[in-house]
Amino acid sequence: MRLAPNLIALSAIVIAALLALLTAVLASHLIEARAESEIHSALARESITWAQADADGLQVHMTGTAPTEALRFRALTITGTIVDAARVLDEMEVTPAKPFEAPEFKLELLRNETGVSMIGLIPAGEQREDISSTARDAADGAPITDMLNTADYPAPEGWQAALEFGLKALDILPRSKISIAADSVAITAISDSESQKASLEDKLRNARPDGVDLAMNISAPRPVITPFTLRFLIDEDGARFDACSAEENTTATRILAAARAVGLEGKATCTIGLGMPSPRWGEAAEMSIKALKELGGGSVTMADADITLIALDTTPQRDFDKITGALEADLPDVFSLHAVLPEPVEIDGRGEGDGPPEFVATLSPEGLVQLRGRVTDLPARSATESYARARFGLNKVHGGMVLDAELPDGWPLRVLTGLEGLSQLTNGSLIVQPEFLELRGVTTRDDANAEIARLFSQKLGDAQNYKIDVAYEAPPEPEDQAPAPEVCVANINDILTAQKITFEPGSVTIDGASRDVIDQIVEVLRECPDVPMEIGGHTDSQGSEKLNLSLSQQRADAVLNALVARRVLISNLTAKGYGEATPIADNETEAGREANRRIAFTLIAPEPATDDTAQETPSETEDTNEPD
Template sequence: MTGMRRLLVFIAILPLIGLGLADLGRRGAVALEGMLKMRVENGLGVLGFDWARVRADGLVIELAGDAPDVDAQTLAVEASRSLARPGRVIDRTTARLAPPERREPVEVEFHRDDNGLTLIGRLHDEAMRASLLGAIEAAEPGLVVHDLTGLDAARPSQDWAGEVAVALAAVHMMPRAFVRITPGSLLVEGVAADPQARDEMEAELIRLAGPNVTLVTAIRVPGRIIAPFSFIAEKTRDGALALVACAARTEAEGVGIDRIRREMAIEGGPLRCSVGLGGPHGDWEGAIRAGLKALAALPAGRLEVTYGSLTLDAAPPTRVETFEAALARLSNDIPPGFDLAGAVAAGREAERAAREKESYWMQIVRLGDRLALAGRVEDAAAGAALSAVAAARLGRERVASDLELAGVLPPPGWQEAALAAVDLLAEAPGSAELTARGLSVSARVPSAREARRLHDRVAAKLPGEVRLETRFVVDMPALVAALPLGPERCVAELDQVATARGILFDPGSARMDDRSREAISELAAILRRCPDTAVEIGGHTDNQGREELNERLSQNRAEAVLDALVAQGIALGRLEARGYGEHQPVASNDTPEGRARNRRIAFQLRE
């Protein structure tokens, strides 16, 4: 009976035990589910996959989200499957397709020179390269071609046979040419023998290009060298402005100067300004306009603009005050980079003569190669004799006389003093003034020894009653700068300026930086001090980039320096440009400093 009771009790509590075990199983499954989800989420977080979303359903893990690319999607799924064991992972992720690789468009440069034709750029594939080389061979059989092109450019949207034909025609016309072609467009640069040849070339290239190809041409004609590069005008006593000489750097600049001539009613001279090389840097047209404005403000005078210098000379009857006012305005008006000089070439100065009627007698001024006489003489014969002596020393056309007969007694010994002054000023530019107090002379001389010699020579010619006062200016810096140089010293000073000043170019280009103008001017000044020395201008680069391109770049930069020196008036026959590329380094190319030292312009004597 007892055993039966126990059985009934067990049967009664058996459902309760089943319910407890089921609840325990459910709790275990939930705990395992949460553990798997947390493990997968933590692992994806470590990998930085914040785009992935994790959902757990028992032992099943669902992975969703938009992966940035296929590689990220694959890695996230594989990592989740490793982390979710013993469960399994269902992949519901998506991935964005990567954009297609961007390719540069087709572009080829043709460089034609004495060494043949060099091709630089990028083509689509070998078939395009073979087609291009075949077209070159057919157009000019036997032409040496240096092919430096690369492949894998984007396929052009259209056939570019027409562009290639125009490019080949251009490099065939000009022994030195540069052409850049892309499908649909061309840039052509080169040099023609004369304007007519340039016009004919451009017309033919336009015809070949047709309406569907954009063509840009930059074919230049070498200008002739003009020396000295000057603009000279004079104003006579009747107020008329006359042109003596005129030069311009470009056709457009010549048109601008012609416009100024018409505005100011300037007569005479050449019909058109000569166009050529040799002019200074800076606003040449602006310098001429400013100088003519100052000249027009004078009763009479002369304007000379030569290279980078303006000289304004006043002629009788210009007063000192009038001239100084015009010179002051001109100093404010001239463009940067131009020097200014000027002096009263001769002046009667009525006001001054009235103030010093009893003492003032004569003024003699030497400016440049011209001598002016102003003041009084005892009689016409004395004036003619003085003018004749001056003309004998400097030439009749270089002597201007504004002498008048005296109304007062002359200073003692005036004739001997005037002749001595003319004799001195024939050798040194300056001025002399003769008054009742004596003779006062001011002049610029090359050395102290020359000053002593000239003083003694004038003093020896004066009668004892004439008091002599001399003031000589010795320009020592100019004296040193004008001393001639031997060949070796000439090259050494050229190298010193090139190193200290630096001749700078735009990166990867032969275009000279504007900051190099002063260096070029100093180099030209040195070359003028050794006129019989011929030099080689060497261009050098570092070892960055292709060897062939470095050689070409160094040659182009050396030629740019040569052209700039020729523009400064240095004879072309004295200069030779040569590019050495990277083959003559002066420092290690392993450091930025060393490479900077290797990128240079150097000079040496020509063999």
């Protein structure tokens, strides 16, 4: 009967073991769950949501796909702070790394009057120097801003063609932004006129290489027209415009329609610009053109709000009074009318004869100018000759004028204004009379008629009778060949023979009267950018030798700096002071000392093959009237 107690004891042991096992299992699950929860919470605080922690007894299995190796390691580190790192099994994977991507090469070129800027990322190699060289040429002495970075990676397909085209566009466009990428070029630029805009667009389209996309935005801002001018004529040659200005296309269309209604034929345009004095400009122009037709011919000139109507000298007085009176009454309030019925004009064309006094100037196709006829006095004759030389060239003007003190007031202004108009022609003639001015000839500027009409209206005043008969001829193709070095120096010599460069007394500051000489030299140097020349400074023998040497160097440097200020490339120029060492005249006389005080331009010749060197005779250009 002892068996029953033994069974009961055994059962108790078994039950106790089962309870202990159950308790252990429950405790293990609780530990595992708690570990998993703490790990997930810690990972979540670090925004690691891709990792999964699975506890299996004392071990923790980490699974999931890490975006990077660094994040995988970070997940393991966080887990190791919660459970023993030795119990963590890393079963995570890492997202495969993406293949290395080539950089995006892009270049922006910005050009304006202040210089050229280069910005962007380009392939490493020789391209940087090519870009810089083109930018230097385009800047023409202005500053260059280089903000280029390079990457040692092959240029993508299409990059080289786009780059070469973009650099060509930079050379063509003086005010532009050029964005260059592989296979594409985007251009934003400003032109001076609609005609220039069309020419630039055609040039760029023709230069675009195959496979390069081109986006162009070239604008032509409306110019400010001062004075706002319209000049319309009806004579034996028919109806025509010398000048036509309008604020917008609708006004231009209205004016041209009025002109065609009274006989205008062929092509005609109006310059679109700012400065119209009244919104009723087009209406006033229509009325004036219609009145001119009713008079049978003549000219009407509108300069801002002033209208001058000059009838033919054959117009009956009664018709003239009736038509001009009606026009004056009908014009908008802001406009004023000056109507003139002129006396018959007699043209001698030689500045002589029994007719009205005349001044005559002729410009030959070779650029030679003859001045004949009458001027008021000696100062007026001197001023006329000086003005003509400034406009046409120092050695191209021949004067044969006579003095006439009886000429009317304002005669010198009429003469100088006429010469300014003549300077816009390639050849032609000018006749100035007290009541009439005539300009005839040929020009290569398509806007010359309008500019001359604007000039005459502005400077001659109201109610002036003048005739402009100027034909347009397309300019010849420019010659790319630069003058020979000897010719460049000879041209400077011609300038300096006529007038020396002078300095303020006892100073290294160039005298204001010499600025025109510097400007003329600049024009020669721009045509001879690669000719090596020396600017030599020379003094007389007064003062110490050391002081004279220093003064001559400073004055040579001053001339060089004056050229730099005018944006001349000076890489081919040097400045050197010689002091009193190389006189060209006797220092014992004032005239000799004056000749020795000078700046001399000389051609720097290649090194001779022998030791015997010959010093070139310097070309006189300079200095002061004060003793050194």
